Amino acid sequence: MANRSGKEATLHQTILSEIEGRIVSGEWAPGFRLPFEMELAEQYGCSRMTVNKVMTQLANAGLIERHRKAGSFVRRPHAQSAVMEIHDIEVEVNSLGLPYAYKLLAQRKRKANAEDKSLMSLPAATPVMELLAVHRAGRRPFCVEERRINARAVPEAAEADFSQTPPGQWLIAQVPWSTAENRIQAVAASPEIARHLDVPEGTACLSIERRTWSPAETITFVRLTYPGDAHTLVARFKPAQGTA
Structure with missing residues (x-):
């Protein structure tokens, strides 16, 4: 259980760092729709809950906007x-x-x-x-x-x-x-x-x-x-x- 918990924590940081890097560098420009949570979970081989926590953290940091059903989008800096x-x-x-x-x-x-x-x-x-x-x-x-x-x-x-x-x-x-x-x-x-x-x-x-x-x-x-x-x-x- 401890190993799984540690793996999820590492994946959380990996996903967070990679998405944040793409946004900050401008690779994912304002208005860009991020892959859906299920797609990211499949891409990184992790649970959807791990991806959801990453998205929540990115939204709290003001980097993305989350819209029900429509998905998550890179927020335009203000x-x-x-x-x-x-x-x-x-x-x-x-x-x-x-x-x-x-x-x-x-x-x-x-x-x-x-x-x-x-x-x-x-x-x-x-x-x-x-x-x-x-x-x-x-x-x-x-x-x-x-x-x-x-x-x-x-x-x-x-x-x-x-x-x-x-x-x-x-x-x-x-x-x-x-x-x-x-x-x-x-x-x-x-x-x-x-x-x-x-x-x-x-x-x-x-x-x-x-x-x-x-x-x-x-x-x-x-x-x-x-x-x-x-x-x-x-x-x-x-x-x-x-x-x-």
Whole structure:
């Protein structure tokens, strides 16, 4: 009896480790239906009860969702951002237990246009670095980054290799800022954003627009667009003195 109990415990850990590894690595992407419990029990040569315990543990850990009759599915990670902070997207992804990847899609230096004047209060002809990138969590796109950097305030940006280092990480490490502003809204995915996020056009998304300033001028404007069902914003604050 003790040997059988020990064997079941070992199989439990084996099944748990293998399934968890496939989910965390992205091999089994969000929405993927796992094999049914009877199939897994047959595959591993164990009791269905052992498999059921594994599934319960995975569900409690937030890795899968169990639906009666339909089966078990890989749960889509739900990320959280602090509204009042400038955060590192790689840290966000890693906090979900997923591998992070980044790809620069476009980068160009140009002169400020009317939209830059509106978004960043830049005079005409100010040099601007414009970038487009996608951040990934496992095998799925996590968010699209559309960024403009004031190259007069940050001339080093013109020579930076943003194909290897995300611009947000680079700016946090290189450029001091004194003020930041977040603007948050729900948007429908445009054809371009939908393509980069691998979602249908018009999908509800969460857009965070951020401006940061040095004491002298605007440093950068960035728009981060996330699939709306996979991201939550969190704010923690205290009441002002004398308020209820």
